[in-house]
Amino acid sequence: MSASAEAIAPRRKLGRAATKLFSNRSAVFGGVLVSVFLLMAVLAPLLAPYDPFATSFTSIRKPPSAEFWLGTDELGRDIYTRMVYGARASLMAGVVSVAIAVLVGVPFGLLAGFYGGWVDAIISRVTEALLAIPFLILAIALAAFLGPSLTNAMIAIGLSATPIFVRLTRGQTLAVKTEDYVEGARAIGLPNVLIMIRYIFPNVLPPIVVQATITIATAIIAEASLSFLGLGQQPPNPSWGSMLNTAKNFMTQAPWMSVFPGGAIFLVVLGFNLLGDGLRDALDPRDN
Amino acid sequence: MKLLLSTLLATTFIAGAASAQDFRIGLQEDPDVLDPHKSRTFVGRLVYQSLCEKLIDVDADLNFVPRAASEWSWNDDNTQLTFTIREDMVFHDGTKVDAAAVAANLERARTLPDSLRKSELASVTSVEAPDATTVVLTLAQPDATLLAQLSDRAGMLLSPASFETDIGTNPVCSGPYKFVSRVQNDRIILEKFADHPDADDYHFDRIIFQPIPDSTVRLANLRAGDLDMLERLNPSDAASVRDDAELQFETIAGLGYQGITINTSGEGDGDNPLGTDKRVRQALQLAIGRDIINDVVGNGLFEPAQQPFPPASPYNSDDYPLVTRDVEAAKALLAEAGHERVAFELSFGNNTTATAINELIQAMAAEAGFDISLQPTEFAAMQQEMQAGNYQAAQIGWSGRVDPDGNLHQFVTCEGALNDSNYCNEEVDRLLNEARQTPDTEARKPIYDQAQAILQDELPLIYVYHQPWPFVLSAKVEGFQAYPDGMLRLKGVSVTE
Amino acid sequence: MLKIIARRVLVAIPTLVLVTLIVFGLQKILPGDPLLTMAGEERDPQVLAYLREKYRLDDPFHVQYVAWLGNVLTGDFGNSLRTGVPVSTLIAQKLPVTLQLAVMAIIMAMLIGIPAGIVSAVRKGTVTDYAANAVALSGMSIPNFWLGIILIMIVSVQWRLLPASGYVPLSEDPVQSLRTMLMPSFVLATGLAAYLMRHTRSAMLGVLTSDYIRTARAKGLMPKTVVLKHALRNALMPIVTLSTLLFGELLAGAVLTEQVFTIPGFGKLIVDAVFTRDYAVVQGVVLCTAVGFIFMNLVADVLYIFINPRLRHPQ
Secondary structure, three states, X not given: OHHHHHHHHHHHHHXXXXXXXXXXXXXXXXXXHHHHHHHHHHOHHHHOOOOOOOOOOOOOOOOOOOOOOOOEOOOOOEHHHHHHHHHHHHHHHHHHHHHHHHHHHHHHHHHHHHHOHHHHHHHHHHHHHHHHOOHHXXXXXXXXXXXXXXXXXXXXXHHHHHXXXXXXXXXXXXXXXXXXXXXXXXXXXXXXXHHHHHHHHHHHHHHXXXXXXXXXXXXHHHHHHHHHOOOOOOOOOOXXXXXXXXXXXXXXXXXXXXXXXXXXXXXXXXXXXXXXXXXXXXXXXXXX | OHHHHHHHHHHHHHHHHHXXXXXXXXXXXXXXXXXXXXXXXXXXXXXXXXXXXXXEEEOOOOOEEEOOEEEEEEOOOOOEEEEEEOOOOEOOOOOEOOHHHHHHHHHHHHHOOOOOOOOOOOOEEEEEEEEOOEEEEEEOOOOOOHHHHHOOHHHEOOOHHHOOOOHXXXXXOOOOEEEEEEEOOOEEEEEEOOOOOOHHHOOOOEEEEEEOOOHHHHHHHHHOOOOOEEOOOOHHHHHHHXXXXXXXXXXXXXXXXXXXXEOOOOOXXXXXXXXXXXXXXXXXXXXXOHHHHHHHOOOOOOOEOOOOOOOOOOOOOOOOOOOOOOHHHHXXXXXXXXXXXXXXXXXXXXXXXHHHHHHHHHHHHHHHOEEEEEEEEOHHHHHHHHHOOOOOEEEEEEOOOOOOHHHHHHHHOOOOOOOOOOOOOHHHHHHHHHXXXXXXXXXXXXXXXXXXXXXXXXXXEEEEEEEEEEEEEEXXXXXXXXXXXXXXXXXXXXXXX | OHHHHHHHHHXXXXXXXXXXXXXXXXXXXXXXXXXXXXXXXXXXXXXXXXXXXXXXXXXXXXXXHHHHHHHHHOOOXXXXXXXXXXXXXXXXXXXXXXXXXXXXXXXXXXXXXXXXXXXXXXXXXXHHHHHHHXXXXXXXXXXXXXXXXXXXHHHHHHOOOOOOOOOOXXXXXXXXXXXXXXXXXXXXXXXXXXXXXXXXXXHHHHHXXXXXXXXXXXXXXXXXXXXXXXXXXXXXXXXXXXXXXXXXXXXXXXXXXXXXXOOOOHHHHHHHHHHHOOHHHHHHHHHHHHHHHHHHHHHHHHHHHHHOHHHHOOO
16 A cells, blocks of 8 residues: 555655754754753753842943853843843744744645635635735734733744745645545545545645744744834843843943844854754755 | 036035035934824924924923013903014914914814813913904913913914914924925924024024934934934933033933822722832832932933922922932831732833833832832833723823923822822812912912822822933034923024034 | 736735735734824823714724725825824835835845855855855844844944934935945845845756756856856846745835834834824735735746746646
8 A cells, every 4th residue: 555655654754864964064053053042041040140130230231251251231130141041032932933833824734735625715815915914014013912022922923924834834735635645545535634634744744844943043033023122022031132122222332232142143043044954955855 | 518517516515505504303203293283292392392483482490481472461360361472473374473363273272173282271261362462361260280381382373374274294383494394204304484583593494303213323323423413312322422522411300200100099900008008109119219210220310209390390399308218118118017028010111211210110129028020011002001990000201291280180180181090189189279270389389289298198109200301412513402391492503513 | 828917916806805804904903092092191082082083993893994995995095193194195205215225135135145146056065155155044044133233333333434324315315325225225135145145056056957058068168158148047037036026025124124224114114103003004004015015926926927938828
């Protein structure tokens, strides 16, 4: 039965892809970058020398020193400490919002691609309409609607990124559903839901993984942008974007306040982009 | 060829000369509709000061001074106010500023359905112009606040010939500068009006207002020479401006304040120790170091405030000196009220300065036993929540009015339109209504002192600092003076090359 | 072929209707009473009631929507609640600003991205290739607004070379206009240039390994001629289509760039309007952007059909 043979195939492909991924130096570098920031977020309480909320009126806007590695902010809080804790907000925003986008987008994409007809027409038109409104505008309006908070920013970013996954999944499903093993599964009378989950989903997964990795990078920047506009993480909780929002008032007097959080965003986004590129090459079916 | 060259030279020269006489002002926000009877924003008033002449104005000590009205007088029971209109003023369309025009404007301000001046002129029952230079306002009851209202937008004069046109986008006034053009969020251009009586004292050909919301960027533009002055410098930039020899720094405590408004309704969100027990509010006041806020966030610009009235006001009383921070006393008061720790939510508009202030308040109050959870809210949503009573405490400000009534009455009287504290005390109502009807400063001040005695004890509002008006000008600008009302009076101001 | 184009246009219509619904609905569910927001300190209940009536804010959703759509179809987007200026005037004022920014950015991106892509494809696997790729990835990863802040800090504040903000119309003072736009369009171009570079590179690689290029090489044509004449022409077409599509992205990217550099364009108009709850402006501008985006997609589709003769005949 060709269906079961193909169903096993992804596992073998996965092994090959992993080997390819690990031999790609820039992808490994990206992975290391991401891991470092992930570890930083998880181990924040151990890594941070101070309390992220502790203000100190005697050490306001101090430049980097042995005491304060990355300097202090406008209320005398340690910037290194706040950056370590801020990594939590930024990474969580990236991962959670993409999870939302995937969880909402992929099922709709599967439905649209698998059933076609009016289901596809409705889902596709809504997706196109949402795609026609610039991502950030949609996110700003949604964040303003939901009220400024990190959770709401994640929801807003997630929903704004959903159409990309609907479209991608739909396209992939269309390509896969005419394959022999799907036709075969249909022929033996398997229910549609089972076909979608067991035969189509595993085969559309690789491009979704690649897209998700790259979208995490976009989502992290989006969270920073919303926080920068005052619509994301709220004080006194730190996030890199909200730190930059404050820092722009002290550009001249305390440049370190803007340099470090911005640099962190850059590095972690670079990490995800490198990883995404690596995954794309590794999972590219043409090379197999 | 020669002709072409000379034309080119001439245009270059003229272009150069024209730009030399432009005066560029960086504003913090974009003004709203440019109709003085309909407009709402403080920043709009900055433009009107050059654009629209008004009946009277205030000087640096908040005394009233003549503008379109050369003199004014009250009748014996303070129910009739008579203005004498000067005869040498014309509107930008060439029509004459006379008593009939003034009456028409007051009528418009009083009756236009969407006039925001209606409530300001509520005490006026009729406006008459018995002759070309006399305007008589008849009042339902004495109103001590009326002159102050007429020194601002309620007393501004538009050409009656323009009433039927779209004033908001093309205002025709009688100020020293007339309206040329506006690009929303970008610039408003005014040009010198040669027929203004004081035209000789206004030295610029054009005034260009440019809204640039980011203070740092505004300052960068000023330093680069793309602006000649800016208003409302962010306090965080104060230090670098003070050290810059190419800039002048003019700051003054304004008429407004920033403070903490507390929901004292006793029900819903107001049902908590802070809302129901004045000792807890007194403890909160003791926990907050107003001077620390001034040092840390204000960079010396946030003059600590204990009272709603500006320091320049004669109603600011010596009886209520600044309460200084005393953590032990605060703890003692809390203990007396039967609390170890008190938790409450503090809302504030989510801009960076407010954020810093409230984070600081949170940290200071924690030492005295308050667990504040900060609720940064978008300003619009916060106002709505406050009006609906869905808040415990909010850090919010008031831009301030020349007359003391404007800074107090509507916030603490039982039916006050802005009484978000839901505070109600009959004695306070009686006193503030009495003060409203007492035009004489000497007689009025003791009444406010009595009202303050109650309010300072019960603390529905804790005033934190007087809103400053920090201006920065290029060192080449001469003759500028800052006023407590934050307006830009450009008479006599010039630029030396 | 006309048939295909006509079909595309027809498909775009329901999308447009949905966009109007989303745009209108989004605004209606935004919290914060627009009038209260505008009123700020001055909230006279009588005036608020009058204005609510005047702008029909208390009507049911569908009544408001139909009235609004009717006006939009006649070209009337309403007036800004805040300043009373017609939204169509605002759009006419702001569109050239953002277009100038977008055009300068796209030119800059092409000037950087395409040559870099060609060079790195031709020299695949060399240090140049790696360096170009690294720079491109950095360009994609750097947050625009942060780059903007850093540039203002260094170029405007420290060196005082370029204006930190604002906009001067090209017609008023071309030199100053270009100077003010230089930094913002560079910031906006970074991500785009990276994107173009990567696509040019992969398109070029595809073409360079194709049979007819190999043949051309075999015929002894100079490498430069091969690259420029044959390979580039074939690689450029998808890039041009891509650029039309990117225009939509550009408009979105302009939002933060305009915010950081205080440029009075479309993006700033939209953000300011969202924050001040200026319904009419948000609706008009977002709708305008979406229509532009859909139109650009259409253009891209048509261009694609032109380039790809196989698509000209429907199966």
